Amino acid sequence: MTTATTDLHRPATGPAFQGVGLGRKVKNAVATTLVALAFLVAVVPLVWVLWSVLEKGLQPVLHADWWTHSLYGLRPYDDRGGAYHAIYGTVVQALSTAVLSVPVGVMVGVYLVEYGAGTRLARVTTFMVDILTGVPSIVAGLFVYALWISILGFGRSGFAVSLSLLLLMIPVVIRTTEEMLRIVPNELREASYALGVPKWKTIVKIVLPTAMSGIVTGVMLGLARVMGETAPALIVGAYASSINLNVFDGNQANLPLLMNDQFANPETAGFNRTWGAAMTLVLIIMLFNLLATVISRLSAIKK
Amino acid sequence: MAKRIDIKDVNIYYGKFHAVDSVTLSVPPRSVTAFIGPSGCGKSTVLRSLNRMHEVTPGARVEGQVLLDGEDIYAATVDPVEVRRTIGMVFQRPNPFPTMSIRDNVVAGLKLAGVKNRRRLDEVCERSLRGANLWEEVKDRLDKPGGGLSGGQQQRLCIARAIAVQPDVLLMDEPCSALDPISTLAIEDLITELKQDYTIVIVTHNMQQAARVSDQTAFFNLAGVGQPGRLVEVDDTEKIFSNPSQKATEDYISGRFG
Ligand SMILES: Nc1ncnc2c1ncn2[C@@H]1O[C@H](COP(=O)(O)OP(=O)(O)OP(=O)(O)O)[C@@H](O)[C@H]1O
Numbered sequence: 207m208t209t210a211t212t213d214l215h216r217p218a219t220g221p222a223f224q225g226v227g228l229g230r231k232v233k234n235a236v237a238t239t240l241v242a243l244a245f246l247v248a249v250v251p252l253v254w255v256l257w258s259v260l261e262k263g264l265q266p267v268l269h270a271d272w273w274t275h276s277l278y279g280l281r282p283y284d285d286r287g288g289a290y291h292a293i294y295g296t297v298v299q300a301l302s303t304a305v306l307s308v309p310v311g312v313m314v315g316v317y318l319v320e321y322g323a324g325t326r327l328a329r330v331t332t333f334m335v336d337i338l339t340g341v342p343s344i345v346a347g348l349f350v351y352a353l354w355i356s357i358l359g360f361g362r363s364g365f366a367v368s369l370s371l372l373l374l375m376i377p378v379v380i381r382t383t384e385e386m387l388r389i390v391p392n393e394l395r396e397a398s399y400a401l402g403v404p405k406w407k408t409i410v411k412i413v414l415p416t417a418m419s420g421i422v423t424g425v426m427l428g429l430a431r432v433m434g435e436t437a438p439a440l441i442v443g444a445y446a447s448s449i450n451l452n453v454f455d456g457n458q459a460n461l462p463l464l465m466n467d468q469f470a471n472p473e474t475a476g477f478n479r480t481w482g483a484a485m486t487l488v489l490i491i492m493l494f495n496l497l498a499t500v501i502s503r504l505s506a507i508k509k
Numbered sequence: 510m511a512k513r514i515d516i517k518d519v520n521i522y523y524g525k526f527h528a529v530d531s532v533t534l535s536v537p538p539r540s541v542t543a544f545i546g547p548s549g550c551g552k553s554t555v556l557r558s559l560n561r562m563h564e565v566t567p568g569a570r571v572e573g574q575v576l577l578d579g580e581d582i583y584a585a586t587v588d589p590v591e592v593r594r595t596i597g598m599v600f601q602r603p604n605p606f607p608t609m610s611i612r613d614n615v616v617a618g619l620k621l622a623g624v625k626n627r628r629r630l631d632e633v634c635e636r637s638l639r640g641a642n643l644w645e646e647v648k649d650r651l652d653k654p655g656g657g658l659s660g661g662q663q664q665r666l667c668i669a670r671a672i673a674v675q676p677d678v679l680l681m682d683e684p685c686s687a688l689d690p691i692s693t694l695a696i697e698d699l700i701t702e703l704k705q706d707y708t709i710v711i712v713t714h715n716m717q718q719a720a721r722v723s724d725q726t727a728f729f730n731l732a733g734v735g736q737p738g739r740l741v742e743v744d745d746t747e748k749i750f751s752n753p754s755q756k757a758t759e760d761y762i763s764g765r766f767g
């Protein structure tokens with residue numbers, strides 16, 4: 207043992223800690239104010255938008271006809287009718303987009319993370335997905351118009367709208383899946399392999415369930431985003447004032463199209479319908495987000 | 510049950526990096542072999558090559574033979590999935606499946622292999638949890654998530670999960686490094702019990718632990734920075750700790766290392 211260089215029993219001279227200096231107090235106050243201001247700047251427009259929608263759109267939506275009638279045969283100034291045709295279109299088009307984009311997107315994401323890592327195909331795919339992410343919705347619409355309608359000869363339909371939304375949606379699903387799979391710790395995969403579970407089963411039964419809540423949330427947010435897209439609907443779909451139950455054939459309204467149509471209607475009825483549709487769209491999107499929360503709660507990692 | 514392992518002239522690589530140089534060593538059935546050595550000398554790497562877990566790392570490969578009761582697990586015709594079913598593994602950090610309950614965690618291996626019979630699963634669950642000394646603590650909350658257990662309990666849960674598929678060999682990579690002394694003792698007792706039925710290889714940094722639980726000890730070392738790790742010597746644990754034949758082993762064990 208060497209001799210101790212510090213005498214632990216020596217009384218401490220003076221306090222070891224000083225109070226917070228003035229400079230730090232000022233900096234703290236300034237930073238706090240800045241953060242609070244930034245928060246206000248972000249939140250005020252948001253609340254404002256929601257308030258406008260609520261104020262102008264609530265009344266039309268509260269009418270029972272809104273949810274059960276279309277605008278078929280009504281004149282621009284008729285204060286009746288509803289958005290049932292457009293609500294149906296929006297939901298059905300969103301669902302067909304989801305049904306097509308989720309399997310494709312998830313499988314590509316799984317390939318990129320679990321199988322392709324580092325291969326040339328994976329790099330090219332990632333690059334393509336990056337480009338696709340940046341494609342403006344109107345370009346997606348034009349593409350579907352050129353391919354689906356001009357070349358393949360199909361008519362305009364709700365499904366054509368879904369197809370263009372699909373182009374916007376797939377990169378979102380791929381990205382979400384990729385990110386969520388990447389945060390699944392490798393230890394879980396190895397734990398599963400160590401039990402003699404094959405790779406594909408490990409992915410299906412261990413990795414995907416662990417990443418599920420994140421993927422669901424991402425998909426729902428992507429859908430909510432895509433549901434409000436108007437440009438592709440203007441190009442490959444077309445507004446109809448009556449209900450069209452068949453998504454594959456003929457003009458089918460959706461809420462953005464309804465808004466676009468009624469925005470041009472100078473009557474009070476047009477004003478109400480436009481804001482009513484806006485309100486409905488916000489409601490549906492909120493519902494989707496709520497659903498996303500519930501689903502991700504149910505499939506969440508249990509603590 | 511309980512098979513013999515013969516490692517013959519095994520070289521292990523991560524891409525171009527030669528991590529472990531020419532290891533030859535035998536592990537008799539129904540015994541505990543401890544791997545000791547300084548950090549980075551390749552203990553985990555050798556351990557992971559014994560159930561073909563090493564090749565899961567991209568670019569990683571193994572040269573040489575690992576014989577399980579005389580059969581080379583690296584033979585071209587051998588399915589790595591089968592190898593891992595026969596040779597179970599417990600990791601350094603407890604890693605229960607976060608989406609599963611305690612019960613499902615334990616029987617995950619069977620369930621994923623397609624066993625559906627509820628009675629059978631419940632039986633295996635209880636037997637494995639008892640085997641891992643965890644039954645009494647969790648029997649009233651089998652449906653609660655496995656992530657809600659303490660670290661030591663989670664580690665024992667992982668052991669239960671590993672023995673539920675009834676492997677012939679159990680590999681353990683520093684299974685106690687994250688645990689308190691009491692959980693550590695519990696797991697050491699468990700290892701001694703499991704030895705009746707399994708061939709066990711354990712990596713540990715804890716000399717006392719190696720001395721307490723193992724029958725045979727292998728000392729690994731690095732020849733130098735950037736050099737591959739190698740096996741310095743392997744012998745009965747008693748001999749290694751009392752009278753090792755290599756100077757390096759003695760230095761390491763007595764703490765006069767480096
Ligand atoms: N995934 C990997 N990729 C590349 N090199 C690796 C990888 N894992 C380990 N290595 C290298 O292989 C060598 C042996 O590592 P290993 O993990 O087997 O050491 P260890 O003896 O288990 O050490 P510790 O006691 O710290 O766990 C080290 O030089 C390490 O840097």
Ligand SMILES: [Mg+2]
Pocket residue numbers: 552553554682712
């Ligand atoms: Mg290690």
